[in-house]
Amino acid sequence: MNDTFLKACRGEDVSYTPIWIMRQAGRYLPEYRAVRGKADFLTMCKTPGLAAEVTLQPIDILKVDAAILFSDILIPCEAMGQGLEFHEGKGPLLAPAIRDEETVRRLSVPDPEDKMRFVMDAVRLLRKELSGRVPLIGFAGAPFTTATYMIEGGTSKNFLNTKRMIYENPALYKTFMDKVTATITEYLKAQIAAGAQAVQIFDTWGGIFSPADFREHALSYVKMIIRNLKEWMLSRGETVPVIYFVGETAGLLEEIRTSGADVFGVDWRIDLDSAAARLGNDVVVQGNLDPLSLFLPVNKIEERVKDVLRRGASARGHIFNLGHGVVPQTPPENVVALVEMVHRLSKK
Amino acid sequence: MNDTFLKACRGEDVSYTPIWIMRQAGRYLPEYRAVRGKADFLTMCKTPGLAAEVTLQPIDILKVDAAILFSDILIPCEAMGQGLEFHEGKGPLLAPAIRDEETVRRLSVPDPEDKMRFVMDAVRLLRKELSGRVPLIGFAGAPFTTATYMIEGGTSKNFLNTKRMIYENPALYKTFMDKVTATITEYLKAQIAAGAQAVQIFDTWGGIFSPADFREHALSYVKMIIRNLKEWMLSRGETVPVIYFVGETAGLLEEIRTSGADVFGVDWRIDLDSAAARLGNDVVVQGNLDPLSLFLPVNKIEERVKDVLRRGASARGHIFNLGHGVVPQTPPENVVALVEMVHRLSKK
Numbered sequence: 015m016n017d018t019f020l021k022a023c024r025g026e027d028v029s030y031t032p033i034w035i036m037r038q039a040g041r042y043l044p045e046y047r048a049v050r051g052k053a054d055f056l057t058m059c060k061t062p063g064l065a066a067e068v069t070l071q072p073i074d075i076l077k078v079d080a081a082i083l084f085s086d087i088l089i090p091c092e093a094m095g096q097g098l099e100f101h102e103g104k105g106p107l108l109a110p111a112i113r114d115e116e117t118v119r120r121l122s123v124p125d126p127e128d129k130m131r132f133v134m135d136a137v138r139l140l141r142k143e144l145s146g147r148v149p150l151i152g153f154a155g156a157p158f159t160t161a162t163y164m165i166e167g168g169t170s171k172n173f174l175n176t177k178r179m180i181y182e183n184p185a186l187y188k189t190f191m192d193k194v195t196a197t198i199t200e201y202l203k204a205q206i207a208a209g210a211q212a213v214q215i216f217d218t219w220g221g222i223f224s225p226a227d228f229r230e231h232a233l234s235y236v237k238m239i240i241r242n243l244k245e246w247m248l249s250r251g252e253t254v255p256v257i258y259f260v261g262e263t264a265g266l267l268e269e270i271r272t273s274g275a276d277v278f279g280v281d282w283r284i285d286l287d288s289a290a291a292r293l294g295n296d297v298v299v300q301g302n303l304d305p306l307s308l309f310l311p312v313n314k315i316e317e318r319v320k321d322v323l324r325r326g327a328s329a330r331g332h333i334f335n336l337g338h339g340v341v342p343q344t345p346p347e348n349v350v351a352l353v354e355m356v357h358r359l360s361k362k
Numbered sequence: 363m364n365d366t367f368l369k370a371c372r373g374e375d376v377s378y379t380p381i382w383i384m385r386q387a388g389r390y391l392p393e394y395r396a397v398r399g400k401a402d403f404l405t406m407c408k409t410p411g412l413a414a415e416v417t418l419q420p421i422d423i424l425k426v427d428a429a430i431l432f433s434d435i436l437i438p439c440e441a442m443g444q445g446l447e448f449h450e451g452k453g454p455l456l457a458p459a460i461r462d463e464e465t466v467r468r469l470s471v472p473d474p475e476d477k478m479r480f481v482m483d484a485v486r487l488l489r490k491e492l493s494g495r496v497p498l499i500g501f502a503g504a505p506f507t508t509a510t511y512m513i514e515g516g517t518s519k520n521f522l523n524t525k526r527m528i529y530e531n532p533a534l535y536k537t538f539m540d541k542v543t544a545t546i547t548e549y550l551k552a553q554i555a556a557g558a559q560a561v562q563i564f565d566t567w568g569g570i571f572s573p574a575d576f577r578e579h580a581l582s583y584v585k586m587i588i589r590n591l592k593e594w595m596l597s598r599g600e601t602v603p604v605i606y607f608v609g610e611t612a613g614l615l616e617e618i619r620t621s622g623a624d625v626f627g628v629d630w631r632i633d634l635d636s637a638a639a640r641l642g643n644d645v646v647v648q649g650n651l652d653p654l655s656l657f658l659p660v661n662k663i664e665e666r667v668k669d670v671l672r673r674g675a676s677a678r679g680h681i682f683n684l685g686h687g688v689v690p691q692t693p694p695e696n697v698v699a700l701v702e703m704v705h706r707l708s709k710k
Contacts, residue, residue, distance in 0.1 A: 174654065181657040224631060226633075265632030265633075283610065283612075283613040283614070284573065288613075306522065309529040310529045310530075
């Protein structure tokens with residue numbers, strides 16, 4: 015059993031820096047595209063056998079130190095009662111957009127083993143198929159990031175509708191966020207109960223806020239989830255690490271450090287040692303190579319890997335990752351090379 | 363003559379905090395929409411009388427302390443020989459996209475008084491019509507931000523083509539950037555010669571880089587422009603302040619401080635006092651209210667204005683602004699209220 019990733023999450027000594035890659039089960043892999051050619055994206059998410067198949071691909075191909083469940087952060091939106099569609103090259107469409115009392119009222123807090131059973135089935139299947147090779151990471155969107163999609167009805171440029179709800183009708187936003195937070199809390203518990211050995215909370219859009227707004231309208235809900243999960247795990251005698259990833263972290267690190275997470279995901283827009291210093295140094299950081307630097311020649315990638323490893327060494331622990339998901343056009347051989355480099359260059 | 367803005371740019375004592383607003387001549391104003399109803403966006407940019415008319419509107423309506431020329435950062439792209447179109451609700455289209463030796467080779471470094479004379483005519487007209495009421499700010503896109511539009515052919519999500527050129531063909535990128543930098547340098551000189559009393563360099567997309575990439579592929583060209591402008595101004599006995607605005611500044615402040623600019627524009631994703639501290643405190647900062655906080659009730663806007671003023675006071679000088687452009691849906695009465703508040707609350 016390769017438990018280097020889990021040890022690093024807990025800040026324990028490791029013999030090399032573990033690595034996994036956000037969106038490692040993705041379109042840059044021909045093996046993934048072969049599966050995707052047979053089923054649409056949402057069908058893949060909802061078919062445990064297919065989700066498990068693509069989750070396992072990067073373990074064999076890249077030799078990463080952790081598997082992350084293939085799924086989508088918008089799955090809970092559909093389970094709450096909002097329509098969810100993905101159209102080729104267009105991004106997600108969620109309808110109706112959640113913008114008034116009535117649409118908020120109609121949303122439910124679903125039982126995950128009822129409405130999202132396929133996710134937990136995939137987790138159970140994967141734990142069996144991995145049989146201890148590497149740990150399995152579960153995940154969910156943070157409440158704020160999830161809410162932006164539900165309010166905007168998809169992706170957004172400046173999150174106008176989301177901020178308008180927050181600024182013009184804060185009571186409605188709070189009622190809505192309480193439902194989203196309850197849903198995500200139960201969803202993460204269900205993933206852990208099904209066998210997830212770590213969980214990552216993705217707050218991709220948290221960085222659109224000023225620090226004070228981030229604290230009040232995004233972070234407070236993440237804190238509730240983490241506190242709730244930790245109490246629940248304690249009562250079960252479990253200690254599953256929680257990773258908190260925020261996109262565009264640089265202005266918010268002093269806030270993020272109070273989240274209660276075990277590991278802090280850092281995007282590439284800041285040097286990892288500066289980020290670690292502002293997080294308090296006695297923390298475990300995850301990151302933070304620019305995903306697009308995988309288009310560099312391999313010798314230049316190696317220079318950057320060395321730099322990230324050197325900077326990451328200033329924290330108590332470091333899990334190597336990109337600063338955001340790997341993009342579909344990335345040469346897969348460079349991703350394979352990246353994992354090899356991190357293992358080789360960090361060996362003690 | 364209200365020279366509070368120019369004094370603040372130079373770090374001199376002022377009796378209140380001056381304010382202007384990025385995109386203050388814009389669609390949130392009914393008076394702007396009335397002009398825009400008669401001419402398309404590019405025609406407005408190219409007709410000095412119309413550009414001057416909308417430039418002056420916010421001076422009368424908002425009582426801001428500076429006028430900023432109505433124009434677009436993509437004007438120099440067309441002058442260099444690339445096709446430029448704006449379509450309602452679609453963003454700019456530039457063709458052909460600059461991605462290979464041939465398209466780079468075909469670009470010229472234009473004489474601004476020849477190919478962009480309408481801009482300088484607008485500046486000359488405005489100086490006459492303003493007759494000293496408030497100073498006039500000229501502007502240009504930073505070379506990197508300008509280059510992203512030229513390479514992508516418009517706006518972009520992850521700037522894949524831009525980063526690919528940088529990482530896969532750095533020599534071509536450099537050749538291209540040298541042309542863009544020369545064009546923008548001459549363009550800013552021409553604006554100053556025509557009467558611009560301050561200039562702002564917009565590096566809206568600078569924040570997509572890691573600090574090292576930002577330094578090498580964006581900041582180095584801005585430094586060349588500022589150094590060149592300062593020498594040229596010295597030889598003419600002029601001291602027009604240069605403002606450098608970067609979107610998503612938070613991870614890059616230690617780099618930005620070396621730019622040579624007189625004033626540093628800060629976006630809203632970081633507290634202004636933290637930004638000032640990392641810039642060195644003995645600097646003049648400009649910013650940084652979240653544009654969407656103008657949807658708050660007026661009493662809540664006032665709380666935020668107080669907070670920004672308090673934080674801005676830690677720098678040598680502070681020019682109030684939003685952290686990015688005002689959005690079209692903003693209630694204009696809240697923008698009027700903002701300017702009144704800044705003046706009232708900062709009065710010494």
